[in-house]
Amino acid sequence: MNMEPEPSSAELTKDDPSSSRIVHRLAVLSVCLVWPLIWVGGLVTTYDAGMAVPDWPNTYGYNLFLYPYKTWLLGPFDLFIEHGHRLLGAVVGFVAIGLAVAAYLKETRRWVFWFAVAVLLAVIFQGALGGIRVVQMSRTLAMVHGCFGPAFFAACVALAVVTSRSWRDSCPADRGQSAITELAQVPRSTVILGLVLVALGYTQLVLGAQLRHVQPTMRPDGFATIVVFHVVTAFVLWSVTAVGYWRMRKLKSCCGDLTLWRPAAALIGLVLLQIVLGTGTWVANYGWPTFLQGFPGATGFLIRAKGFWDSIVVTAHVATGSLILAVSTMIWVRSWRLRYCSQSASEVANET
Amino acid sequence: MRPVILLCLLLAIGCDAAIDQFPANDVYALTLAHSRDVRTELAQRDVAEVIRSLFGTPESPVWPSEIFDGEAKSLVKSESLTAAAGPIFSDREGNNFGLFNKHCVACHGVSGSGAGPAAVFQNPYPRDFQAGVFKWKSTERSAKPTRDDLVGLLHRGVKGTGMPSFALVSEADVSALTDYLVYLSVRGEAERKLLAFAIDELGYDDSEDDSSEFLIEDADVHQIVGEIVESWLDASKRGVPVPKEVASNTDSIARGKDLFHGQIANCVGCHGPGGNGAAVTLDFDDWAKEYSSRIGLTPTNRDAMKPFRQAGALRPRQIKPRQLNQGVLRGAGDGKAIYRQISQGIAGTPMPSLTITKQESATGLTSDQVWDLVHYVQSLGSQPGDTLP
Incomplete structure (x- = not known):
């Protein structure tokens, strides 16, 4: 075990094995797997297929990995997506184990190792939540499971960011260099803005989950209140992304830093897409709202229960919500890092 | 912080508890209390017990076949109730359960009151099955729909509303949902009629607050429920026969246009010239009128409606006549269905019925004239730009 104290800045160079590629690659792999996992999990909820397999951790008495593949692939669609969701979740679990092991063996930063362990524990917790939801037949636990998934996704993204080469390269001061003029000076407000984006993005996910996993006994007024909050927060979030883009643009123009500007620009588009998908989700579930009845085709629009494209729109809304949270997390973590680096560089400059 | 999170989690899990009984129809009880100027708590308590013992709970619904004879025993199949009620799950063979919770409850509510969580933003509101009144059917205005009417409605859906088409859902599931819909309607109507009977006939309005005397007799219950069933x-015996269609041509459409804008049918009075929906109307459907204008309250008076809203009623919303020139007709939408809607009106709405006469007269329309109207209405949809008479 190379669990040593945090290496001094002089010890870290670009060629240093501590900027372990394997840890970063596994973190990126987990990000690439978790988003499809969220898609499949979203489809499971859209089709109300969460209880297509009544037992857990087994599948109809079979070990998860030994369930006959023909029965899985050729069986009912609900069973297909629920068992598929479990299998993909297991793959993510294995990757998280590999990530923790790789971090243990290769990563010199102790906190990154513990971060990888936290990610592993989170995926175990998420799997258990999904399992208990099945055993208890609980819609509320399904909602908690649905809310925790995006948080886990955001954690994987954060891990990928902190293990990336750009994370190391962004801090010349760590390597004893004082290239102050190349560094973007990130004010505290920008970091806070990133945090606000994360908070708003997650609030939206929780509000959306309340609507998606609505309890049959909820009063209409309660449901309506959540809808109103969900819609208003969407536009607040969109406004904040615009402010964020403007702030990151200043970093770009002053210092040529694109690591924040690009995701900030993408975030504006993602939230706009999400608003469109949210409208589509409402239309797919409840038809065109009264104030949009003037929209062409609205008066003759027919909702189709179990319609394929309808379910894709609804699930895309869920998956895009997670993506917004992930990009917001990336912006927040990177902005925090840049601020830290610029401050460190200033200190190095002052010392010299 | 940790206790707060734990509390939230516990509260959330608590919300997920099994629904052990149907919500009482507090809106109708309040309507009775207001119209009779009596208290209804005791009657509600005893009626709830009777209804629960007869019809079971949302998790374990029961069709009380033991109190019926003949066909009534199998009007609702118990296996359909098993498939439609309770939590959502499916088995290895792909059989689905909890169908009502899966497809319907968010709008129609647990008891089929039409006041489900998502009801408030929908226009029109989801149907309240408990009154036993249905719009889209092939039967007389005051009759129940046939089973085929309900299955057809589920297959078609209702365009421009929150009611989906279940064409992609299996026949078995649609059949189970149809049975459950009938079950909810019978159960809800029985609850309403028993409550009114208990107050009007059994002297519950005079009972002391702490009275424990149970006044409802089995014979009365069986008779009331039996009549509903x-x-x-x-x-099926009260279907509206549709006479042979007259030729659909420009002459028929022209005659229909005259009738549409004429004094006898006076469709223009509500649907506007050329069915453009421009007429000013200030009416409500029967579901809203029941707890407002019919008991002397103004539907738009928020203070008057507040107790009913608190009891679970939706805010009364004006009903708008169909804008026929958009070509979107609810119901089956074919010629026969439109004929029935013109001749019978639409139950639960201000759309009136017509008197069908053998000869042309000043008081009604002949069946040929109704067909002319049908052809004109159909022509409106195909000429969206032609809105003027």
């Missing part, structure tokens, strides 16, 4: 069984 009989009305469902009679539906």
Whole structure:
């Protein structure tokens, strides 16, 4: 075990094995797997297929990995997506184990190792939540499971960011260099803005989950209140992304830093897409709202229960919500890092 | 912080508890209390017990076949109730359960009151099955729909509303949902009629607050529930026959246009010139009128409606006549269905019925004239730009 104290800045160079590629690659792999996992999990909820397999951790008495593949692939669609969701979740679990092991063996930063362990524990917790939801037949636990998934996704993204080469390269001061003029000076407000984006993005996910996993006994007024909050927060979030883009643009123009500007620009588009998908989700579930009845085709629009494209729109809304949270997390973590680096560089400059 | 999170989690899990009984129809109880100027708590308590013992709970619904004879025993199949009620799950063979919770409850509510969580933003509101009144059917205005009417409605959906088409859902599931819909309607109507009977006939309005005397007799219950079930069984005998269609041509459409804007049918009075929906109307459907204008309250008076809203009623919303020139007709939408809607009106709405006469007269329309109207209405949809008479 190379669990040593945090290496001094002089010890870290670009060629240093501590900027372990394997840890970063596994973190990126987990990000690439978790988003499809969220898609499949979203489809499971859209089709109300969460209880297509009544037992857990087994599948109809079979070990998860030994369930006959023909029965899985050729069986009912609900069973297909629920068992598929479990299998993909297991793959993510294995990757998280590999990530923790790789971090243990290769990563010199102790906190990154513990971060990888936290990610592993989170995926175990998420799997258990999904399992208990099945055993208890609980819609509320399904909602908690649905809310925790995006948080886990955001954690994987954060891990990928902190293990990336750009994370190391962004801090010349760590390597004893004082290239102050190349560094973007990130004010505290920008970091806070990133945090606000994360908070708003997650609030939206929780509000959306309340609507998606609505309890049959909820009063209409309660449901309506959540809808109103969900819609208003969407536009607040969109406004904040615009402010964020403007702030990151200043970093770009002053210092040529694109690591924040690009995701900030993408975030504006993602939230706009999400608003469109949210409208589509409402239309797919409840038809065109009264104030949009003037929209062409609205008066003759027919909702189709179990319609394929309808379910894709609804699930895309869920998956895009997670993506917004992930990009917001990336912006927040990177902005925090840049601020830290610029401050460190200033200190190095002052010392010299 | 940790206790707060734990509390939230516990509260959330608590919300997920099994629904052990149907919500009481507090809106109708309040309507009775207001219209009779009596208290209804005791009657509600005893009626709830009777209804629960007869019809079970949302998790374990029961069709009380033991109190019926003949066809009534199988009006609702117990296996359909098993498939439609309770939590959502499916088995290895792909059989689905909890169908009502899966497809319907968010709008129609647990008891089929039409006041489900997502009801408030929908226009029109989801149907309240408990009154036993249905719009889209092939039967007389006051009759129940046939089973085929309900299955057809589920297959078609209702365009421009929150009611989906279940064309992609399996026949078995649609059949189970249809049975459960009938079950909810019979159960809800029985609850309403028993409550009114208890207050009007059994002296519950005079009972002391702490009275424990149970006044409802089995014989009365069986008779009331039996009559409701009989009305469902009679539906197929009360179908509206549709006479032979006259030729659909420009002459028929022109005659229909005159009738549409004429004094006898006076469709223009509500649907506007050329069915453009421009007429000013200030009416409500029967579901809203029941707890407002019919008991002397103004539907738009928020203070007057507040107790009913608190009891679970939706805010009364004006009903708008169909804008026929958009070409979107609810119901089956074919010629026969439009004929029935013109001749019978639409139950639960201000759309009136017509008197069908053998000869042309000043008081009604002949069947040929109704067909002319049908052709004109159909022509409106195909000429969206032609809105003027």
